[in-house]
Amino acid sequence: MPQLSPLNWIFLFLLFWVAVLSLSIIVWWTNKIYFRSESLGSHISKENKWNW
Incomplete structure (x- = not known):
């Protein structure tokens, strides 16, 4: 291993x-x-109550 100065x-x-x-x-x-994007995606899917 090379000898390095203390500063190095x-x-x-x-x-x-x-x-x-x-x-x-x-x-x-x-x-x-x-996790933030996952929670936003689940919030949007819970908001839609109709099965169109």
């Missing part, structure tokens, strides 16, 4: 945690949007 190790550490945080935010956001 700090940058790698920060880059790793920024990547983990951004990936978890993206997963949370997509799940939030998916």
Whole structure:
């Protein structure tokens, strides 16, 4: 493994945690949007009471 300066190790550490945080935010956001659209779809289907 190459010898890195302490500043580069700090940058790698920060880059790793920024990547983990951004990936978890993206997963949370997509799940939030998916469940919101699902609940809206069920609300529309419950509103229509006639079987046309």
